[in-house]
Structure formats: C-alpha cells, structure tokens
Amino acid sequence: MSRPFVLGLTGSIGMGKSATAAMFRARGVPVHDADACVHALYGPGGAAAAAIGDAFPGTLGADGAVDRAALRDAVLGDAQRLRHLESLVHPLVGAARDVFLAAHAAAPLVVLDVPLLFETGGERHCDAVAVVTAPAEVQRARVLARPGMTEAAFAQILAKQMPDAEKRRRADHLIETDRGFPHAEAQVDAVIAAAAARRAG
Numbered sequence: 001m002s003r004p005f006v007l008g009l010t011g012s013i014g015m016g017k018s019a020t021a022a023m024f025r026a027r028g029v030p031v032h033d034a035d036a037c038v039h040a041l042y043g044p045g046g047a048a049a050a051a052i053g054d055a056f057p058g059t060l061g062a063d064g065a066v067d068r069a070a071l072r073d074a075v076l077g078d079a080q081r082l083r084h085l086e087s088l089v090h091p092l093v094g095a096a097r098d099v100f101l102a103a104h105a106a107a108p109l110v111v112l113d114v115p116l117l118f119e120t121g122g123e124r125h126c127d128a129v130a131v132v133t134a135p136a137e138v139q140r141a142r143v144l145a146r147p148g149m150t151e152a153a154f155a156q157i158l159a160k161q162m163p164d165a166e167k168r169r170r171a172d173h174l175i176e177t178d179r180g181f182p183h184a185e186a187q188v189d190a191v192i193a194a195a196a197a198r199r200a201g
Contacts (some may be wrong), residue, residue, distance in 0.1 A: 004101070004110040005195040010117035012134030012161045013154075014143035016177030016184070020132045021113045023188045034093060034098040034114040041092050042066035051088050056081070077195060087178050090120070097125070109195045118162050118170060126200070130191050131171035133164055134178040 009024070009031075011017040021031050041048035046062040053060035056074045057199050061067045075081045097112065104110050123129050134142075143154050168174060173194065175187045 002199075004104060004107045005199045006101070007109060007111050007191065008126035008129040008196055009093060009111050009113045009132065009177075010115060010125055010129065010167065010179060012139065012140040012164050013115075013157050014168060015132045015164070016117065016133050016175075017113065017132040019176065020175050020184060021057040021111065022187065023185055024192075028189070029109050029111055029192065030100070030104045031113050032097055034097075034112070037093055037096045038089065040087065042068065042097075047092050048089050052085070061180060073134065078152070090191060096103045104107045110158050112125065113175075116161070118167060119160070123170070128172040129170065130173040130175055130189075131164075132175045132177060133168055134176065136164070138178045189195050 009017065009021060011020070021033065024029050038048075042052070042065060043049065046065070049060065049064060049066050052066050052071065056071060059067055059071045059074055070134055071085070075085055097126065112122065112126060114120070117123055117129065118128075138156070143149055143157075144151070173187070175184055175189045175191070176183050
C-alpha cells in the first residue's frame, strides 16, 4: 500500500520557515504545524494544560490555558524540570502527528513543519528534510525587528537551537529565503518534484 512521502521542514528562528510552509500549502501539500499543535495543547481545555498545571503550579491562567511566560520561568535553567515538561508534551505532539499522517494517507506528499526537528530527533519520522536558511545577518535583522524581541532573548533562543550550519549539513534540501520569493518558490517546487520522483522510484 502506498503512503505519503514525508518531508520534514525545519529552520532556526527568523529564517522564513512559516512563509515557506505557506508555499507548500499553496501548492496543495498538507502541512502539519508542530507549533500550532503545541499552542492548541496549551490552550483552554488543551490536552496538555491540566497536566502542566498539576506538574508546575502557578503556570495556568484564569482561562485554563498555560501561561507560557510563567512556564518558561518555571523550567528555565532546570534540566530535570524541562525533561519532565517534555515527557508530558512530546507524546501528545507525536499522537497529533500520527493522526495527521493517517488523515492524509492518500496524499503523495505531506510536510511536518517542526522548528526543533533535529533537536528532538524528529527526522526519524521523515523520508527527507528541507532546511529553511538565510545568512546570519539577515536572520538577526528579521528577529530583532519583531515586537518585544531583545538581543538577550534572541541569544537565549539561539542557544536552544542547533546551529544553522549543522542543520544545512544534515539537510536533504535547502530553501534559501534571502534571495526573494521567486527563488524560494522555485526551490519549493524543486523539492516537491524530487519527492515525487523518489516516491515513484
């Protein structure tokens, strides 16, 4: 029985991954957004919210949703607490991914959009990985232009992410977002064509 070709899509903060995921969607490719999945799990009535509230008192808001800032403070610098949080959330994210894959079993290609794909070992669920990339100075300018972003916060985020050079080294495909939309779209089309060829072969 045929199954979809599973493409992992990843990239560090500010590289243009969300815009790239939108390009795949515009071409009719189903995309599973891991960040959106976590957002739903953390939301009011979300499958992870109650468990997180029990494990980390004071991290739920009045509406029953996880207060991400409070949760970040609760696990910051504590590897054991972070591992406990991951043990609560990762199985739920994996279950949502499996539901997505089952729902699109007849599709020729699906995309798993996961910011920390390599960091969490998620590439093992993929047939190939596309890394969205841009030069460091472009990345930095994009991120620091975001409301409320500081140099310190940017540095903290980068410290949690695998270096872009290592992601590029591990990638099957690169999508460069600093050379304009037409260039990135051409690379997306090339990735889709390569996936179709590998699935047919």
